[in-house]
Amino acid sequence: MKEQQKILAIINPISGTSNKDKLPRLINEVLGSEAHSVQVETTRYAGHGRELAAQAVTAGIDIVVAIGGDGTINEVGSALCNTDTALAIVPIGSGNGLARHLRLPMNTARALQVINDGRIEAFDYCTVNDHPFFCTCGLGFDAQVSYKFSMEGTRGFITYVKTAISEYFKYKSKHYRIDIDGTSFEKNAFVVACCNAAQYGNNAYIAPRATMHDGLVDMTVMHQFNLAESALIGTRLFTRSLDQDKHVSIYRGKHIVIEREAEDVIHIDGDPIVMPARIDVISHHRGIHIIVPPTLEQNV
Numbered sequence: 001m002k003e004q005q006k007i008l009a010i011i012n013p014i015s016g017t018s019n020k021d022k023l024p025r026l027i028n029e030v031l032g033s034e035a036h037s038v039q040v041e042t043t044r045y046a047g048h049g050r051e052l053a054a055q056a057v058t059a060g061i062d063i064v065v066a067i068g069g070d071g072t073i074n075e076v077g078s079a080l081c082n083t084d085t086a087l088a089i090v091p092i093g094s095g096n097g098l099a100r101h102l103r104l105p106m107n108t109a110r111a112l113q114v115i116n117d118g119r120i121e122a123f124d125y126c127t128v129n130d131h132p133f134f135c136t137c138g139l140g141f142d143a144q145v146s147y148k149f150s151m152e153g154t155r156g157f158i159t160y161v162k163t164a165i166s167e168y169f170k171y172k173s174k175h176y177r178i179d180i181d182g183t184s185f186e187k188n189a190f191v192v193a194c195c196n197a198a199q200y201g202n203n204a205y206i207a208p209r210a211t212m213h214d215g216l217v218d219m220t221v222m223h224q225f226n227l228a229e230s231a232l233i234g235t236r237l238f239t240r241s242l243d244q245d246k247h248v249s250i251y252r253g254k255h256i257v258i259e260r261e262a263e264d265v266i267h268i269d270g271d272p273i274v275m276p277a278r279i280d281v282i283s284h285h286r287g288i289h290i291i292v293p294p295t296l297e298q299n300v
Contacts, residue, residue, distance in 0.1 A: 004037045007065060009038065010066055011040065011043065012066075016069060020092075023108070052064075053085075056079075062085065065090060070134075070269040081288050085289070088114070090111040095160075097135040097269075115291055120292075122289055123290050124286060124287065125288045131268055135199070136206060137193075137269070141167065145167050174188070181256075190222050191220065194219050194281045203238060208241065218250060221249045
C-alpha cells in the first residue's frame with residue numbers, strides 16, 4: 001500500500017475579504033482521503049506561517065498549503081526554499097499574483113483539487129538582501145503605494161486603486177545606480193520592479209515576458225509619465241504589453257544591485273519593508289517545488 005502524503009494547510013485568517021470559518025471543513029472534504037494525512041493550522045501573528053512551515057520541513061511533511069494572498073505565500077514559501085517539501089497555493093488574497101502566474105484557480109475548492117490532480121515542479125525564486133520573494137519586489141512608486149495600502153482599514157482591489165491614484169499626485173522619480181551582472185548604469189525612475197513572475201496581481205503584468213524557469217530576474221524600469229499618458233500605461237499593464245511603452249525599459253540578469261540615496265521602503269511580494277540604500281537581488285534557479293495544474297505550460 002502506498003504511503004500517505006503528509007499535508008499541512010496553513011490559513012491566514014486576515015487575507016482578502018472572505019470569511020474563513022468554513023475553510024477547515026472544506027480542506028478536509030477535498031484533501032481528506034486514504035492518500036493524504038491532513039493537518040490544518042491558522043496563523044496567529046506575523047511570521048507564524050514561516051514558523052509553521054519550517055516545523056513542517058523538519059517533521060518531514062510532504063506538502064505545505066499556503067491559504068492566503070501573496071504575502072502569506074511569501075511567508076510560508078520562504079521556509080520551503082531548497083527543501084524537498086512542496087508548496088501548494090490556495091489564493092484568497094487581494095491580488096494573488098503568483099497564483100495567477102501559475103494558472104491556479106481563484107475558486108478555493110478548485111485550487112485545493114489541484115493538490116489532488118496536479119504535478120510538482122521546480123521553479124525559480126529570488127532573494128532581495130537575502131529575503132526570498134516569488135513574484136515581485138519593487139522600489140519607488142509601487143513600494144510607496146504598498147506602504148500606504150498596508151495602513152488602510154480595508155483591503156481589496158478598489159482600495160488599492162484609490163491608494164495608487166492618491167499617491168500618484170505626490171510621488172516623484174528617484175535616482176538609482178544599477179549594476180546587472182557587472183554592467184553598470186544610472187537611471188531616474190518612477191518604478192524599479194524586480195520580477196520573478198510576470199505580474200503584481202489582478203492580471204497587472206509589470207514584466208510581461210518573465211518566466212519562473214530561466215534563472216533570471218526581469219527588472220522593469222518605469223520613467224515618470226504625465227496624467228494624460230497614464231491611461232495608456234494602465235491599459236498596457238493589463239493587456240500584457242507594458243514592454244511596448246516608451247516610458248518602460250526591461251532588463252534581465254541573474255544578480256542585480258540597486259543603490260539609492262538612502263534607506264527607504266520597498267515591497268516584497270506586495271508587503272512593505274524598510275531596507276538599506278543598497279539592494280541585492282539574486283535569482284535562485286529551480287529552488288522551490290510548487291504544485292501546479294497538470295495542464296500548465298512548461299515555460300511559465
